[in-house]
Amino acid sequence: MARPVLALVALAVSVAGPPGHAGTPADVVTNSVGMRMVWVAPGSFVMGSPPGEPLRQEEETPHRVTLTRAFRIAATEVTQRQWLAVMPHGRSPQPGADRPVASVSWKEAQEFCLELSRKEGATYRLPTEAEWEYACRASAAAVTDLAAVAWYSENSDGTAHPVALKAPNAWGLFDMLGNVAEWTMDVYAPYPRDDAKDPTGPPAGPTRVVRGGSWRSFPPALRCAARVGTPESYQLAHVGLRVVQVVE
């Protein structure tokens, strides 16, 4: 009852430090399988969406999240070429070396991250849900021209497309919205109301959070706050992944 009160403004995101600060171009490094890894500075933002925002769902309870550690996030979804450079098999229903990998379960996505970490001698993993949303928002206002940044139901022709054909967000990240939806690390659960530091979701639960919407999604799903819980074992033709690299 006496907790501090959120001040929600039109711009739902603010960061500590210069607005839009995700690093500099020099901070983009490319690993051995060709992933361009973008450096993201620590910061704080309002995760979720304020009441009254168009298309919002009730589950998107706004709460302030602070990420205390920098990380690197891949500029694109994991492509089929990148996947096959690490894993022995792929089963993407829509073949294409530069198309995102899809039809991978959460556990397979985890295995990919482990293998990639071994190969690179660095720690790769799925983004936490908070890291994903922070990167999606990229300190910018809500997307106004969806077709310019995303492949979704109205322009995808029912298929995923090669990555990075649409415009990137303010931090240089492509296809955060649309193309394939992306697994995150976190177990799906209602958000806490309280402010959070480096949240990782609850320890266990029946589903993992999938973010970003896909080539088959409608505009309500193509929002940085939109979230869906999906069982770990599902291999869905519209769900792939994007990796983050832990910055030591």
Added chain:
Amino acid sequence: MQKPNDTTRREFLTTAAAIGAPLLVSPRTAFGSQASSRVTLGVLGCGGRGTWIAELFQKHGGYEIRAAADYFQDRVDNLGAKLQVPPERRHTGLDGYKKVLAGDVDAVAIESPPYFHPIQAREAVEAGKHVYLAKPVAVDVPGCRTVEESGRKAAEKQKAFLVDFQTRTDPLYREAVKRAQYGDIGRIVCGEATYFCGPTFDEQIKWVTEKPNDPEVRLRAWGLDRALSGDVITEQNIHALDVASWVLDAAPLRAVGTGGRRARSVGTCWDQWAVIFTFPKDVVVSFASKQLGQGWDDICCRIYGTEGTLDTHYFGEVSIRGKLPYRGGKMTALYQDGAVANIAAFHDSIARGDFSNPTVAPSVRSNLTTILGRTAALRGAPATWDEMIAANETLTADLSGLRS
């Protein structure tokens, strides 16, 4: 009657986000000078649902039922005795509610016959009260506009205004509707919304049959009176149509319909309805209802897409079947659980100072959807949304012979 503003008429409440700029203020402001977490409540309307929901408010623990009003002394006394509202805080007559509003309650729960909702809600907001409003919000277009305006004024005055729909609080309904909106059933093509039940107002039918010309009986039997209730399509069937407009996140463009009073001989309401609504993108929703007979009860909204079907039942399963199925689950006690959830949400929004009042716009929209269906069916000819809004037709109840 005020003429609708031409520039805003077409946009009038066709999107659920029409109202609700986020406004979060200090909890101290929200509770006024009392700085207490207990919300004092007045109950306007002490009939069956009013008494039932007042008990749920009391069980919540965050409310103190401090005053009550009903036209009828026996009704207000019944609630007063159950919930320890002292006799001097029980008010009667058509204007009894004004005494509650003039008193020191923080909030009111409006559970009177729907005809009175807009004026009571408006005066409550003017008096600086938080408002918890039963569905339907109004019986006619001017009433809907009044409620829409009151919701907006409440937000400006940093007051909560919540419309009590049960389905919109339910996690399974929410998840299933979200998935349909996100694309899991493919492109939405058509749907059906049905509300089939037996006689709902048997007792009221008995009273009116015994005393057909008694004005107080007419009020007590409000569920049989078109102007007092809005008729069955608005008063009751709104639950099914609300889900349809929720999933589609749109208001219908036009409707054709029919119906009648088939199984009862008293009152002015129909007991059977059938309406075909056309929503944007040529999505057709067929609606049917009955409030008669035996053997089949179901409140259903089913939406068909190119890749799946969303199937919701107020007293049954909520699920998605198709390419991306969602198992959902079974409703257990939505009628009560939804009210309990809304009572908690109302308290929470007051406590946190969140006066974005997100339930108002979608509730007004689905209320107007029922009025469009009613208009088309009663007319026996097509009716359009724009024409209905422009006509701004008033339903006038016969209150003659009643005391103020």
